[in-house]
Amino acid sequence: MSQLSRNDLIFQKELPESLDNIECPICLQVIIEEPCQASCCGQHFCETCIARVTTSCPYCRASGHNFAVFKDRNFARFLGSQIVYCTNKERTGCEWVGELRQIRTHLSENCGRVRCPHPGCPEEYIQAYKLKRHQEKECPARPYKCKHCGLKDTYIYIRQTHYPECPLFPVECPYKCTTVAKIPRCDVQDHLLVCPLSPVECKYSALGCLMMPLRMNSEEHHLEPHTEVLVETCSRLLCRIEQEKEQSKAEQSNLQRQINYLNTELNKMRADLRSQHDLLHGKVYYDIDDKLSQLIVKHEKLRSDHDQEFIIYIAMI
Ligand SMILES: [Zn+2]
Ligand SMILES: [Zn+2]
Ligand SMILES: [Zn+2]
Ligand SMILES: [Zn+2]
Ligand SMILES: [Zn+2]
Ligand SMILES: [Zn+2]
Ligand SMILES: [Zn+2]
Structure with a gap:
């Protein structure tokens, strides 16, 4: 754990004089975790330091029943919540400010590191000397411009969200024909109207041919005899005509029945x-x-x- 003496610390608000004695007289470090207080002189010690002492107070030398030690949670709370600057502020320009209870973590994990200035960057702290490279080449939240349509957003948005839908993004023909190299996404529909590998409807589709020959084979397909298709369609049509005849006959007799009924009613009236x-x-x-x-x-x-x-x-x- 990093060494921390009273003289290293700069508090945002000066401590009251009565509470300024915050160094353990045994290890000479600022007491942050588990402070204990001696009953004889009121001096604070680290719990681990004073635990090794049993006979007399290392500060005022009192002994026997005058010397007892108890945990001082209020002191721990008060001291831990004081706001301090990073102890490396002067030396390295570290701008960290925080509660005293967090400074040891800061010094061992984050000190000398800075935050990336791009909003939304997932990196919490970056070594200061790596920041330039991170900002320019690695940060997923760095400003980025679509090189096809010029849209500006973050690197991650352009690459992951915009590229799959950018209208000017170059794509291959969906049928992988070789007549074109990559074309802008928005031109694909036009290309499909001439693409030799795109399937087209047979021109006899209304007569029952459901084949979808490739555009480049369609002429050939139209020259093929469609007799079988025509025979099938004709017999289907004949069948339907028969059905419709039957149906209209039934409708006619139904109508006649209604006319008769109406005539009877009329005569009665x-x-x-x-x-x-x-x-x-x-x-x-x-x-x-x-x-x-x-x-x-x-x-x-x-x-x-x-x-x-x-x-x-x-x-x-
Ligand atoms: Zn100590
Ligand atoms: Zn004492
Ligand atoms: Zn620092
Ligand atoms: Zn970043
Ligand atoms: Zn674009
Ligand atoms: Zn094509
Ligand atoms: Zn056909």
């Missing part, structure tokens, strides 16, 4: 309508007859009344 019409007329005549005979009766009565009055009148004069 006509008969209904006629009888309702007759009924209505009969009632109207009956009503008029009735009213007429009532009027005649009334008229007769009026006339006889009038005649009677006339007779009385004549009698009076």
Whole structure:
């Protein structure tokens, strides 16, 4: 473990004077882990150093029941959390700042190392003398430009994510024809329209040929007799015509049944309508007859009344 004396340490905030005695008088190192305190004089020691002493206090020489030792966890907590600069700050320019309890780890593992300035770099610390090379040649997060389309991003993004989809990235013909060297990815579709090794539909595909000859063999294929294919397609068509005939016959008789049914319904409705019409007329005549005979009766009565009055009148004069 690296040696650490009080004079090596530079605290961000000066320690209070009463707590400034932080060196073990036995090993002369700063006590960071497991400090113990002597009951006689209050002096702190490393646990491992004082464990070897049994008789008297190595600091004030007290002995017997005056001299007892106990662990001082509060002191450990307080001291361990103080912020210090790296002890090599002056010598090497190390910029590490951290809690005192971490300085030994820093000195043994990270001191003299620096962080890579590229955001997202997975390297935590790099030896200072290796940084330049790392930044320029090795860092996966270093700025990088796609040499095909000019897109700028990190090295790792361009290589792993962008290259597989860059439209200008040079690729081979998917059918590996030799008519072209590598072509930009975005030109592949156009190339396939002329590529001699790409499969094409037979021009008799509508007549039933499902072959996909290579473009360079397609002329030859079209010259081959397609008789078998044609015979098969024709018999399939005939079969379908028969089926459709049967079907339309069935549909026709179904329609005829519906027409008959509708005719019957129509006749029924006509008969209904006629009888309702007759009924209505009969009632109207009956009503008029009735009213007429009532009027005649009334008229007769009026006339006889009038005649009677006339007779009385004549009698009076
Ligand atoms: Zn010690
Ligand atoms: Zn003592
Ligand atoms: Zn350092
Ligand atoms: Zn880096
Ligand atoms: Zn690109
Ligand atoms: Zn090709
Ligand atoms: Zn064909």
